[in-house]
Amino acid sequence: MSLPTAASTTGGTSRPPVVEAAGITKRFGATTALDGVGLRVEPGTIHALVGRNGAGKSTLVSILTGLQEPDAGSVEFSGQPAPPLADRTAWRSIVACVYQKSTIFPGLSVAENLYVNSQAPGRHLIRWRDLRAKSAELLATWDVDVDVRIRAEALTVEQRQLVEIARSLSKGARFIILDEPTARLDAAAVERLFARIRALQQQGVTFLYISHHLHEIFELCQDVTVYRDARHIVTAPIAELPHAELVAAMTGEKAAEATDPRPPAPGREAPVLSVANLTVAGACADVSFEVRPGEIVGLAGAGGSGKFAVANAIVGSRRPDGGTVQIAGERPRRRADVAYRLKAGVGFVPEDRHREGFIPDLSVAENVTMTVPQRLERNGVLSTRRRNEVAWQAIERLDIVPRRPEQAVADLSGGNQQKVVMARALANEPRLLVLMAPTAGVDIKSKQTLMNAAAEAARAHTGVLVVSDDLDDLRYCHRVVIMFRGHVTGELKGEWEDQQLVAAMEGIELTS
Amino acid sequence: MTDTLTTKPDGTTDAARPGSRGVTITLARLRDFALVPPIIAIIVLGSILYPAFRTQATFTDLLSTMAWIALLVVAESLILITGRMDLSLESTVGLAPGIAAWLTLPTGINHGLHLVPGFWAVPIALAVGALVGLINGFLIVRLRINAFIVTLGMLITLRGVLTGISHGQTFFGLSGSQMYLGSASWFGLPASIWVVLIIFAVGIFVLAKTRVGRSLYAIGGNVDAARAAGIRTDRVVWTVLIIAGLLAALAGIIESGNLASVTSNLGSGRIFDVFAAAVIGGVSLNGGKGSLFGAFTGVLLLNLIFKVLTFAGVPNQWFDFLNGAVILVVLMGQRIVGGRTDV
Numbered sequence: 031m032s033l034p035t036a037a038s039t040t041g042g043t044s045r046p047p048v049v050e051a052a053g054i055t056k057r058f059g060a061t062t063a064l065d066g067v068g069l070r071v072e073p074g075t076i077h078a079l080v081g082r083n084g085a086g087k088s089t090l091v092s093i094l095t096g097l098q099e100p101d102a103g104s105v106e107f108s109g110q111p112a113p114p115l116a117d118r119t120a121w122r123s124i125v126a127c128v129y130q131k132s133t134i135f136p137g138l139s140v141a142e143n144l145y146v147n148s149q150a151p152g153r154h155l156i157r158w159r160d161l162r163a164k165s166a167e168l169l170a171t172w173d174v175d176v177d178v179r180i181r182a183e184a185l186t187v188e189q190r191q192l193v194e195i196a197r198s199l200s201k202g203a204r205f206i207i208l209d210e211p212t213a214r215l216d217a218a219a220v221e222r223l224f225a226r227i228r229a230l231q232q233q234g235v236t237f238l239y240i241s242h243h244l245h246e247i248f249e250l251c252q253d254v255t256v257y258r259d260a261r262h263i264v265t266a267p268i269a270e271l272p273h274a275e276l277v278a279a280m281t282g283e284k285a286a287e288a289t290d291p292r293p294p295a296p297g298r299e300a301p302v303l304s305v306a307n308l309t310v311a312g313a314c315a316d317v318s319f320e321v322r323p324g325e326i327v328g329l330a331g332a333g334g335s336g337k338f339a340v341a342n343a344i345v346g347s348r349r350p351d352g353g354t355v356q357i358a359g360e361r362p363r364r365r366a367d368v369a370y371r372l373k374a375g376v377g378f379v380p381e382d383r384h385r386e387g388f389i390p391d392l393s394v395a396e397n398v399t400m401t402v403p404q405r406l407e408r409n410g411v412l413s414t415r416r417r418n419e420v421a422w423q424a425i426e427r428l429d430i431v432p433r434r435p436e437q438a439v440a441d442l443s444g445g446n447q448q449k450v451v452m453a454r455a456l457a458n459e460p461r462l463l464v465l466m467a468p469t470a471g472v473d474i475k476s477k478q479t480l481m482n483a484a485a486e487a488a489r490a491h492t493g494v495l496v497v498s499d500d501l502d503d504l505r506y507c508h509r510v511v512i513m514f515r516g517h518v519t520g521e522l523k524g525e526w527e528d529q530q531l532v533a534a535m536e537g538i539e540l541t542s
Numbered sequence: 543m544t545d546t547l548t549t550k551p552d553g554t555t556d557a558a559r560p561g562s563r564g565v566t567i568t569l570a571r572l573r574d575f576a577l578v579p580p581i582i583a584i585i586v587l588g589s590i591l592y593p594a595f596r597t598q599a600t601f602t603d604l605l606s607t608m609a610w611i612a613l614l615v616v617a618e619s620l621i622l623i624t625g626r627m628d629l630s631l632e633s634t635v636g637l638a639p640g641i642a643a644w645l646t647l648p649t650g651i652n653h654g655l656h657l658v659p660g661f662w663a664v665p666i667a668l669a670v671g672a673l674v675g676l677i678n679g680f681l682i683v684r685l686r687i688n689a690f691i692v693t694l695g696m697l698i699t700l701r702g703v704l705t706g707i708s709h710g711q712t713f714f715g716l717s718g719s720q721m722y723l724g725s726a727s728w729f730g731l732p733a734s735i736w737v738v739l740i741i742f743a744v745g746i747f748v749l750a751k752t753r754v755g756r757s758l759y760a761i762g763g764n765v766d767a768a769r770a771a772g773i774r775t776d777r778v779v780w781t782v783l784i785i786a787g788l789l790a791a792l793a794g795i796i797e798s799g800n801l802a803s804v805t806s807n808l809g810s811g812r813i814f815d816v817f818a819a820a821v822i823g824g825v826s827l828n829g830g831k832g833s834l835f836g837a838f839t840g841v842l843l844l845n846l847i848f849k850v851l852t853f854a855g856v857p858n859q860w861f862d863f864l865n866g867a868v869i870l871v872v873l874m875g876q877r878i879v880g881g882r883t884d885v
Binding site for chain 2 (some may be wrong): 390403
């Protein structure tokens, strides 16, 4: 790619950029999260920052909001060097970030949320009536129609975001970072949010807009910066970067496509998994597909597509509201829980490894064998020797480092923790392997190891369901079922281009 | 991007091979044995200062007086490892033998009901303990009420039941079966000591070597991950609460047999000692960490210190102060010397 960098679209202005970051490098242990990247956002623009998982977006956000210091490089706001990390007030008056995760206090009123820790001027006692009046005035200024007396937990996602934006504006910030703001909004709310952002832009507010939804970026933003694998790939006006080129910048050189990693196509045996008309209220509706033994099927979709709800219903950790999930040979049961599905031959990697994947204080050996105590038992007593044997198989099969079964999983790197979770899923030699975001936040080498282990399982006749939006993961699939906003919207078989897949996940038709 | 932890300076990674049973003393192990040196130190100190301390009688007496507390420590440790807590154990200790006495003792001065013959006393007491655990489980597991407030409520309620049925007085003249465990002697040692040793041995074995034992650590360490690993977490937690109730009832049987009576304040105010012994012994209040061996060293250390203080002639009136102070000092010591962050 050779595109002009840092092109100004506003033209004519002599004002310095709202943000100018240059040569930013940040390492976490052996992992390089950002490798000499830059970012330049012109005043009054909406600037998109895109890149796949692990590209370094969230690390950049934490540096731009003063939560972390870069190892190298400089950050300037409107020509002034960034304030010291400890000076939170100064940071708050410059930049604010509305995260996917809420940063409001659910138990406090909207009014108090707007003025947390500054409820009363000076050292006076709090005067609630004044605080409410002040808050109402603030929300009215930015045209937010929310009753300041209600508790924040009663707000919708949309209202909550608006309150958070108003709160940052009240601190003086005129540069706002929006991190995946539409992930939990429906289409109408997205339109209203966009109208709001444009209105604020008219009033001189500058935005950095982070999203996986490329159509939103084309609709809303003026400039775009692409990161890939911790590097700065390109910055350009959105008008000069056609859709296909943007996707290419995100995914890297397509020419470098290696050999097809997929195991041989499966035969036409009876499916090991049949999902029929599956509905999970508020997440997905009427989803149907099958997985055959030895087949690797992708279940792909962007945030809010409902793919994880489908996966959790399959493995028994979420109760479906309608439809059926049938594992081959399993007696149908409405209230199938994880233990029941495990017995039926399902192994799985959960969506969030920190929350559901492992017990941090227990050893690698214990975590790996957690699903298969019966294999370690003799007369009801666990054999440490057998446990270590199983653990050693896992360590060698998945190349877990350090090579010590007794090591606590908490001390392992993210990639190796995920290998432990994968080993746990493989330990009971499942007939169906469900992998949810199996390589999220994992380095490239571990990614390959993890996915090769899945492919190996498929060669051994296991049906594999890869639930992911990671293009590298999906390369291993014989076919990919695509979901968008809760529904199956398509399926790709055989050969496909990455652009096709990305476009389908974003819910847009690619015109080429 | 790859991890380079393969070469540890101590070379332990190279030593470990499939199937080998190399002796690797991990930090977790050290944590279990942390109190052994101070225990030895106190025994040595006591023996030097007070020749009478060195006799077998001292230790027999020590172990039999701490027997019932030790059983409560087992019960509490199991619950803490599973990531919950139970304050009501101290009331179960009194209520279980109290109900047994109430139902079996003759009417009259003892305000018993004499509904069933005396040999029912022990089964009744155990049933009461199990029932308390069942109710705690219903409130904590099924209704999902916070364990602290549930068991605090149960602590007061159960104590109130005992006060009510006993009219605030003492049940005495207990039946022989109810007295047996607290007063009998097996192979030259009080039966209560054997019971405690057997329960600890079984507990240590089950926690280390069976799948249900390991599932307690999994649940206490990360309940979502345990559920995702196919462990029926609610069922296990509920079972642990019931077992804890049973152990508390057993503690009550032993102590009432030892005292040959059930006072209406039996066990009252002792739950802090129970928590303290478990925590000092390495059981984490956050769940998922600790062992019954460690908990045993905790209860042993605290009781040894008191034995020495008794020998030193410290007046009784100061015991509560010293009890609290010793516990706080040990906790501070562990935080500062050992760097434990979970006490």
